[in-house]
Every structure is written in C-alpha cells, then in structure tokens.
Ligand SMILES: [Zn+2]
C-alpha cells in the first residue's frame with residue numbers, strides 16, 4: 512500500500528539542532544548552506560511506501576530551498592526515514608544552465624497584469640547615472656554623425672543634394688540592418704549566457720527575465736529602459752569605428768552611429784510594443800503604424816515559449832525572412848556542433864531540439 516504524505520514541514524533552527532536518531536541525514540556535500548538565514552523553513556513532500564516485509568519507509572524528499580543539515584529538528588515519527596533522493600535547490604538566474612521559465616527554475620511568470628523585477632539589484636526607478644549614460648551617449652553619437660556628414664559634404668564639394676541623398680540612403684539601410692542586428696542580439700542573449708556573463712550579463716538577465724515578467728518593461732522610464740544597451744553600443748564602439756574609418760569614409764560613421772543608436776532605442780520600441788495604444792505616446796503610435804518600429808502583434812508572437820522566433824525588435828521587418836529561412840536554428844545547430852551548448856529554446860522545447868538536430872530549421876514548415 513502506498514501512502515502519500517504531502518507538505519511535511521520541518522522547522523530548522525540554526526543553533527538548536529536536536530539529533531534525530533531515526534533520521535538518516537543526507538550527504539552534506541550535496542547541500543549548500545544559506546548563511547544569511549538564522550531560521551529556515553523547508554517544505555517536504557514525502558512519499559511513503561509501506562513495504563510489507565520490514566515496514567521500511569522510503570521517502571522522497573523535494574527540497575524547496577537551501578538546507579542546513581545540522582539544524583534538522585526531529586520529525587514527529589518514530590519510523591526509519593531514508594532520504595534517497597535530493598533535488599538540487601532552484602538555480603539563481605546567475606547560475607550556469609539557469610533558464611527563465613523552465614519548470615523548476617524557481618521563477619514563474621506572474622499571473623495577471625503584474626510587474627515583477629526578476630533580476631536582483633534592478634529597479635524600476637530611474638537613477639541619475641542612467642540619465643547621464645544615455646544623455647552622454649546620444650550626444651556623442653549625434654556629434655560624431657554631424658562631423659561625418661560635414662566630412663561627406665566636403666568630399667562632395669558642397670553638393671547638398673548628393674550629400675542628402677547619400678545620407679538618407681545610408682540611414683535607411685542602417686535602419687534595416689539595425690533590425691537584423693536587434694534580432695541576432697535578441698536571439699543570442701535569449702539563448703546563451705547568464706547574469707554572470709562578462710559585459711553582456713545584465714543585458715542577458717534583462718532579456719531572459721523579460722519572458723517571465725513581460726509587463727515590467729512598460730513601467731520603465733526611457734533612460735532606465737535603454738541604459739544597459741549603452742554599454743555594447745556606446746561611445747567606445749562608435750569612437751573606434753570613427754577612428755578606423757577616418758574622415759575619408761564618413762558614411763561608415765553615419766551608418767554605425769545610426770545603427771548603434773537604433774540598437775539602444777530598440778528597447779524603447781520594444782516597450783511601446785508591450786503598451787496599449789491609449790497609453791503609448793501618439794508619435795510612437797504613428798511611427799509604429801508606418802512600420803518604422805516593431806508593432807504589437809508581431810512582437811506578441813515572440814512571447815510564447817520556447818521563444819524561438821520573431822526576435823527582431825527595431826522594425827520587425829526581418830522577422831519573416833529570418834524565421835522562414837531557419838536562420839536561428841541553423842546557428843543553434845552550428846554552435847551545438849562546435850561546443851555542445853544547447854540553446855535555451857531547445858531546453859524549453861525538446862521537440863524543437865529534435866527537429867533542429869534532424870535538419871528541420873524552418874519555423875512552422
Ligand atoms: Zn526574448
């Protein structure tokens with residue numbers, strides 16, 4: 512006969528352990544101590560198999576938080592208890608292999624229209640350093656672009672029409688490529704790395720955490736929302752490009768200042784796509800309608816697990832091409848062949864992994 516005893520709670524006091532003779536303590540090397548906690552409460556689900564021969568109990572204990580073995584208090588039973596399986600603690604978003612939204616990750620998507628900051632230390636309030644970062648970045652980008660346009664005018668010997676046409680064509684092509692870039696960036700940070708990854712850690716945690724709390728972005732003011740992207744697409748990147756291109760190739764600087772600015776702004780475009788029309792600024796609704804920024808319905812397609820498509824968030828123009836061509840699955844397969852690392856979308860959907868490994872790359876072929 513099989514008995515199920517659920518939600519068996521033990522109180523644990525760090526300095527008042529009462530040794531339980533009938534309780535076989537688990538291997539302490541498997542267990543991490545939560546040093547900051549004086550008192551811990553552990554919830555156990557205990558499944559008891561009553562074996563006829565020796566009345567021995569077998570218990571499966573699922574642990575919901577870190578366990579300090581030396582603080583177990585004697586449970587109210589005199590029967591032998593054997594711990595034969597300990598499931599590791601829920602991982603932190605900073606840990607290797609952590610996947611937001613994966614069952615047992617410890618983070619679940621809040622029900623209803625709630626906001627939830629999932630990354631420790633992150634705040635919805637705008638801080639002065641964020642305003643400074645964003646302000647200085649856009650000022651320097653604009654200055655470099657203006658100097659480059661001036662160089663272009665000099666090269667064109669003051670021909671204003673030619674300079675304008677070249678500038679408009681460069682900006683338009685940069686807008687399209689920035690959409691492609693936003694898709695590749697979004698795919699890479701959604702699927703690889705974690706909060707501890709150098710340089711990109713905060714961005715990775717923010718993007719992956721966004722799947723667990725998609726409404727949170729709508730509560731962020733502009734600088735709070737975009738400042739993280741000022742690190743990879745900020746002043747050092749543009750200054751280096753301008754230096755390498757020199758004044759003889761001003762269109763390179765124009766292209767990349769627009770590109771980097773749009774990558775930073777992509778988070779604001781992304782935010783608008785999560786906001787109801789009535790709460791979105793009217794100019795944003797207008798440029799969204801023109802197709803210059805990502806619309807609500809195409810981005811909503813991304814927000815279904817395993818988050819395997821519709822990654823582009825500047826205009827969304829490149830989404831169809833990338834998804835129907837199987838571009839991202841090919842990349843994932845290639846990365847897997849090189850280093851054996853699986854994408855998070857594979858971890859969330861084993862069927863997707865199977866299909867990709869079988870060479871079926873296109874989404875909904
Ligand atoms: Zn995503």
Ligand SMILES: [Zn+2]
Nearest residue numbers: 721725781810
């Ligand atoms: Zn989103």
